[in-house]
Amino acid sequence: MEKENDLTRRDFLKTAATVAAVSALPVAGAPAILADTAPSDAVRYGFIGTGTEGCTLLRFLTTIPEGRCVATCDIYPPNLKKGVETIGNNPQTYEDYRQMLERKDIDLILIATPLNLHAQMVIDSLNAGKHVFVEKTMYFKEEEGDAIRQAAAAHPKQVLQIGLQRRSSVLYQVAMEMIRKGALGKVMFVRANWHRNNNWRRPVHDPKYERLINWRMYREYSGGLMAELASHQIDVANWAFEAEPLSVVATGGIDYWKDGRETCDNIEAIFEYSEGRKLLYSSILYNAHYDYVEQIMGDHGTIEITVGHGMYYREPAAKVTKGLAKENWWAGATVSEKAEQKGFPIFPEKGNGEGSFMDRETRYARRWLASMGIYEYEEPHEPRWYELKNLMASIREGKPIAAPLEVGVADAQGVIYGNRAVDTGQKVLWPKKEAAA
Ligand SMILES: NC(=O)c1ccc[n+]([C@@H]2O[C@H](COP(=O)([O-])OP(=O)(O)OC[C@H]3O[C@@H](n4cnc5c(N)ncnc54)[C@H](O)[C@@H]3O)[C@@H](O)[C@H]2O)c1
Secondary structure, eight states: OOOTTOOOHHHHHHHHHHHHHHHHHHHHTTHHHHHHOOGGGSEEEEEEOOSHHHHHHHHHHTTOTTEEEEEEEOSSHHHHHHHHHHHOSOOEEESSHHHHHTOTTOOEEEEOSOGGGHHHHHHHHHHTTOEEEEESSOOSSHHHHHHHHHHHHHOTTSOEEEEOGGGGOHHHHHHHHHHHTTTTSSEEEEEEEEEOOSOOOOOOSSGGGHHHHTGGGOTTTOOHHIIIIIHHHHHHHHHHHTSOOSEEEEEEEOOSOOSSOOSOSEEEEEEEOGGGOEEEEEEESSOOTTOEEEEEEESSEEEEEETTEEEEEEOOOOBOOSTTOSSOOBTTOOHHHHHHHHOEEOOOTTSTTTTSHHHHHHHHHHHHHHHTTSSOOOOOOOHHHHHHHHHHHHHHHOOOOSSOHHHHHHHHHHHHHHHHHHHHOSOEEOHHHHHHO
């Protein structure tokens, strides 16, 4: 008999299309506000750290009128200038973020500085009465987690959102909803990697700026690949398993790019969760063939997510083990099941699978909802756009925070313990398990 969690292809498509449409609602519901936002109602924000990621976020923010940039801050003059040019509305500029925090007319601070600076900037901003958005990884040192918790608890009405933008991605939301609805059966394993083939360095024209520009290479400021890349995928595993790891074993080294860097050019880790569930992770800087992927595996199926694209693969039906069947044959190994094993696109977030059945289904579902006035139809956006929309909606309307404090803490803990496992060569246990041992 078919188990309850078994999905037929039609069921799956129905589930995915419905989930896609429904998951899109909270984020896609916002455009109605967009048209109505008077400049005086906008969230007034200051931005600290207008480097690469800062300017990416500022570019998205130019299309989000629920917020208005009134100040930017950076200690590196070329980046300060770039930030002003990117946002384009002549914000006041600062070199010292503390001066910016003194302004009473700023509601929100966004932080996209090197990792070692995050915690102090978050705490100072909360204590100055501001809502806060801080890029991942939320903090650098283990003890900073509690310090941020205390500051957040002292200012419970202020929003604190972490820049784990997958939490705002419609694609990931659909994938997680499919997991909750049983499309994968019992989820036991996540395999994830982020592979590149370059030295991860940025050009430096004046050597005095080497450490400021290439901060990722130095342990004083950076948690290396674990903090910069794995952090996103540890969070995906935490989300898929609805849990934090219990332990991690890991290795890594400076084995290829021996150029004076202090952070690893490769890391390999196994994070173990309860009931033997595991995340197997790698990030390397000397081969990009397998690029970026998360493969979430259950006993009924697999979801594979690469940048902006997700596929669902159903497991073949269980083997026949009873009865008079001559061969111990895969039950129902029909042509259509083989086709299912080729996979279905989950939800084409960014123009993938144009014209495919799923693509059309999802589009029709969204248009239909739009025609009912439930939400305004629009083409999907990059996850950071949704993340910033969510941020503004949390501040203006009290909507749930997409990536709140504890999501950021769990993620940072994974990064810190992962790096500790690399450094010590020892299995690192999460505190609860240590106490129980
Ligand atoms: N969510 C994502 O996908 C994503 C992607 C890239 C980077 N990030 C995160 O964004 C953060 C910044 O990364 P980046 O690549 O933009 O780095 P970056 O070096 O390009 O930018 C950091 C900026 O902070 C400035 N800065 C340094 N110290 C400062 C200080 N005391 N006060 C004000 N400004 C200061 C630097 O001058 C620089 O302009 C990191 O935490 C990184 O992990 C997130």
